[in-house]
Amino acid sequence: MxxxxxxxxxxxxxxxxxxxxxxxxxxxxxxxxxxxxxxxxxxxxxxxxxxxxxxxxxxxxxxxxxxxxxxxxxxxxxxxxxxxxxxxxxxxxxxxxxxxxxxxxxxxxxxxxxxxxxLPDVTLPDYKEIAKDINAKKPSDEVTDEDVETQIKDILRQKTAYERLQKKAQPADDHEHGEDCDHDHEEEADEAPIEDAADIPVPELTDELVQTLGQPGQFTTVADFKAKIREHLEIQKKQDASSMHRGNLTDAIVEKSEIELPQVMIDAELNQMFAQMEEDLKRASLSTDDYLGHIKKTRDDLKAEWAPTATKRAKLQLVLNEIAQKESIEADAGEVDQQVSALLEQYKDADEARVRIYVQSMLTNEKVMQMLETA
Structure with a gap:
């Protein structure tokens, strides 16, 4: 033409x-x-x-x-x-x-x-000034001795509760008590109240006890056990604090951005969320219809509930794209190629063009977030 x-x-x-x-x-x-x-x-x-x-x-x-x-x-x-x-x-x-x-x-x-x-016009606020303000209020990722002790008590209570359940589940000795007594034992076990976790006593922490926890040989002494619990908590708390901080950053910037979002973009995000749910259910060997029947909701019910989240996600991507454009932020071509190759190796039937778009977007978003975190 x-x-x-x-x-x-x-x-x-x-x-x-x-x-x-x-x-x-x-x-x-x-x-x-x-x-x-x-x-x-x-x-x-x-x-x-x-x-x-x-x-x-x-x-x-x-x-x-x-x-x-x-x-x-x-x-x-x-x-x-x-x-x-x-x-x-x-x-x-x-x-x-x-x-x-x-x-x-x-x-x-x-x-x-x-x-x-x-694609709607995006009017950004002073995102660097907002980032500076949010960065000054970063959530703490410090792990205290109290955090470690609380985690240890939870682990020991879970171990004790599991052992008690196993003991209750053991059948009575038929030769000693007879079948009727065994039946009574089962009824008593069924009727026994479930203990509150806080009421379960915590056993004394010893080298012998920690050696029974986790995988064989994972823990050797009490000191070793406590050190590894602290290490695990530090990793988890850093991840949680980083996730919370990034959420605070993007929420504040998106909230003050002006975007007239078309419904078709919200619908596309909802469809993507629903497809992800179906994939998760499939991996768990569950059908979508069975799951919806169990929670007594329809597809439309879920999409109505998810609409605010879908709107937020769609706006966030537009905001990140706009910041990347203003700051001339691009994904490294070599890193894109490397990750695309890795994903195509893992997912043989994936469309290369779609994978490349996904990787470029993911890496660009990460660079934008790193820039905001250091503003």
Missing amino acids: TKEELKNISVEKQEGSTVKIAGEIPYTYLEKHRDAALKHIGKDIQIDGFRKGSVPEKVIIERVGEAAVIAEMAERALSLAYPLIIAEHDIDAVGYPQIGITKIAKDNPLGFTATVAV
Whole structure:
């Protein structure tokens, strides 16, 4: 399609981050698709004396009418013209357009409209100033002696509770007590109240006790046990503090950003969240329908509940993209290639183009977050 054929096209911004494209496509452009339209219509027509798919044009028109052929020509012409139109007018379209035909007749230009969501404009606040303020209030990642002692007590209580349950589950000695007594024992076990974890006594911590914990040989002495518990808590607390801090950073920046988010972007995020849930259920050998039945909710119920989170996630990605553009932040090409290769090795059927987009986005986001954390 030439620029001359695209000249009668207008683009109008509308509310909700959408644009309306309107205009005319010359009939000469439609005529280029006549043979393909006739072939498509003719493949489903069966007439005595003609092989299927070999019906002459005159017979096809007699059967379906000229209007049906022109309508098929128009559909094919628009499907090819639309990408050229949005490229010519630098439209960052999101999702599929809603296309309407306003005028269609033989030997006349095709009148049409197309309404499509676009990437919204993002007005950022002073994100560096916000980051400085949030960075001054970083959550503590310090592990105290009290944290270590609390963790140890929890582990020992869990061990004691597990041993008690095992003891209660052991069958009575049939030779000594008889079957009736065994039955009574089971009833007593069933009726026994569940102990509160805080009420379970904590055994004395000794070298012999710690050697029974974890994997064989994992712990040797009380000092070794405490040191490894502290090390584990330090790693966990650093991760938790970092996650909380990054959440505080992005929440504050997104909240003060101005974004008119199109519904199609929220829907796309919801679909992605739902697909992830289905994948998690599949790995757990559960069906989505069974899970929904268990929690007594429908797909629409979940999507309604998830809508605020989906909106937040969609806005966050737009904000990170905008900051990356303003700060000229890009993912390292070598690192992208390395991670793409690793993922393709792990997921043989993955689409390389999609994997590359994912990796580039992930690495760019990480560099943006690192910049904000040091602002």
